[in-house]
Amino acid sequence: MSLYRDTGVVLRAHKLGEADRIITLLTRRHGKVRAVAKGVRRTTSRFGARLEPFGHVDAQFYTGRTLDVITQVETVDAFALPIVGDYQRYTAASAITETADRLTLDEGEPALRLYLLVTGALRALAEGGRDPSLVLDAFFLRAMAFAGWAPAITECARCGEPGPHRSFSVQSGGAQCGRCRSAGAVHPPAEVFLLLEALLHGDWPVAEATTQAVRRDVSGLVAAHLQWHLERQLRSLPFVERRARESPIAHQLGSDGTSTDPEVPGATQGTRERGVTHDATAT
Amino acid sequence: MYEGVVQDLIDELGRLPGIGPKSAQRIAFHLLATDPADIGRLQDVLGKVREGVQFCEICGNVSEQEKCRICRDSRRDTSLLCVVEEPKDVLAVERTREFRGRYHVLGGSLDPLSGVGPDQLRMRELLARLGAEEVSEVIIATDPNTEGEATATYLVRMLRDFPGLRVTRLASGLPMGGDLEFADELTLGRALSGRRAL
Numbered sequence: 213m214s215l216y217r218d219t220g221v222v223l224r225a226h227k228l229g230e231a232d233r234i235i236t237l238l239t240r241r242h243g244k245v246r247a248v249a250k251g252v253r254r255t256t257s258r259f260g261a262r263l264e265p266f267g268h269v270d271a272q273f274y275t276g277r278t279l280d281v282i283t284q285v286e287t288v289d290a291f292a293l294p295i296v297g298d299y300q301r302y303t304a305a306s307a308i309t310e311t312a313d314r315l316t317l318d319e320g321e322p323a324l325r326l327y328l329l330v331t332g333a334l335r336a337l338a339e340g341g342r343d344p345s346l347v348l349d350a351f352f353l354r355a356m357a358f359a360g361w362a363p364a365i366t367e368c369a370r371c372g373e374p375g376p377h378r379s380f381s382v383q384s385g386g387a388q389c390g391r392c393r394s395a396g397a398v399h400p401p402a403e404v405f406l407l408l409e410a411l412l413h414g415d416w417p418v419a420e421a422t423t424q425a426v427r428r429d430v431s432g433l434v435a436a437h438l439q440w441h442l443e444r445q446l447r448s449l450p451f452v453e454r455r456a457r458e459s460p461i462a463h464q465l466g467s468d469g470t471s472t473d474p475e476v477p478g479a480t481q482g483t484r485e486r487g488v489t490h491d492a493t494a495t
Numbered sequence: 496m497y498e499g500v501v502q503d504l505i506d507e508l509g510r511l512p513g514i515g516p517k518s519a520q521r522i523a524f525h526l527l528a529t530d531p532a533d534i535g536r537l538q539d540v541l542g543k544v545r546e547g548v549q550f551c552e553i554c555g556n557v558s559e560q561e562k563c564r565i566c567r568d569s570r571r572d573t574s575l576l577c578v579v580e581e582p583k584d585v586l587a588v589e590r591t592r593e594f595r596g597r598y599h600v601l602g603g604s605l606d607p608l609s610g611v612g613p614d615q616l617r618m619r620e621l622l623a624r625l626g627a628e629e630v631s632e633v634i635i636a637t638d639p640n641t642e643g644e645a646t647a648t649y650l651v652r653m654l655r656d657f658p659g660l661r662v663t664r665l666a667s668g669l670p671m672g673g674d675l676e677f678a679d680e681l682t683l684g685r686a687l688s689g690r691r692a693l
Contacts, residue, residue: 255670256670256672256673258677259679260679260681260682261682262680264641266641287679287681292641292644293681296644296645297644299605302607303607306607306608310607448608448610451605451612452607
């Protein structure tokens with residue numbers, strides 16, 4: 213029996229049989245691991261709530277024929293408890309774990325940088341000090357950089373001419389200079405480029421000094437850029453609650469004919485207004 | 496591979512949840528050896544379950560009529576409403592014999608990763624009931640897991656401004672028959688914060 217031990221974040225949990233679950237973890241040294249947690253759904257399970265999504269755990273596995281089996285688990289950080297106590301943070305955390313799952317196609321392939329990004333983002337959401345929407349957009353930008361799809365912000369995505377530039381094209385991969393500007397490009401305010409740059413490099417004082425309007429525009433662009441490169445829609449993104457109304461840029465992207473391909477959803481995804489219709493009815 | 500209809504039966508049984516190929520084969524051969532009268536009863540029930548079973552128009556529980564047995568029962572306390580995820584949770588609460596109110600079945604829990612948001616659950620119906628019925632307390636009895644807790648959080652946010660409504664959540668803590676040293680941090684933390692004076 214081959215045993216190994218690693219720390220990891222629980223990305224997903226699927227029911228298996230009567231009382232088991234298949235747990236998808238993003239681990240520090242073994243990349244994405246799918247393993248069976250036997251009896252975890254029973255109230256007397258020794259795993260308890262440690263293997264719930266968003267949990268950061270130290271686990272021991274033994275290598276199985278198809279799936280590995282989890283034998284012991286200790287909690288490193290209990291991120292789930294504060295995150296599920298706030299619906300906005302829960303939807304943002306769901307989008308983070310889904311993106312991490314999508315970006316790691318091969319199981320067992322180490323992805324240390326992505327693992328650190330996911331734990332950092334979930335820690336920021338659990339601590340609650342920052343706007344969940346900004347944390348999510350910063351994670352998306354840095355996860356895209358990990359995948360090699362970081363948007364060009366300070367130089368032209370096509371010819372590389374140093375900026376600042378005023379146009380942004382999702383299909384071209386970021387900012388565009390006047391000569392390279394393509395038909396579907398949008399023209400966000402200069403503050404949008406500043407916020408994109410700040411989120412990509414973790415400059416939080418600059419990011420947190422921005423207005424809600426600029427954050428909305430950035431959310432729209434980042435969501436469109438991510439889904440263009442993933443080539444599939446993120447299922448959790450339409451449920452992410454943002455603090456305000458949909459971005460005007462998101463509307464531009466969705467209506468200019470460049471982002472209407474059903475395989476490549478527009479930036480309107482992931483810009484749901486906080487306080488949905490039920491709240492309005494309730495009050 | 497078996498011939499014809501026997502293999503078809505094994506394939507169909509194998510599509511049921513929790514039934515693997517070996518179990519499907521065992522059940523199929525058990526059915527072949529069973530008294531024809533028993534098979535006839537099984538056939539009857541399978542035929543009726545598709546046509547005869549519907550969802551209660553009030554609470555969303557499975558029912559043979561437009562209103563389920565619990566919603567038709569006039570002895571039930573109409574001021575108490577227990578919100579659960581699935582019809583099987585109604586049965587679980589009923590088995591306690593502690594609750595005499597009525598139920599509201601959401602039809603699942605909020606799970607963005609599976610594409611389930613508030614619009615996919617029976618939340619509008621819950622609001623409509625609270626507006627039309629004299630409910631003084633809503634007991635949120637969603638599962639004590641990540642999705643169930645997030646659903647409870649959403650419900651609390653949705654219902655907290657309802658005038659004169661008390662919103663409560665099932666207590667969570669240590670299971671009977673367990674050892675404290677094996678309790679996970681989340682459960683033990685909940686048990687500590689929810690402790691009560693004796």
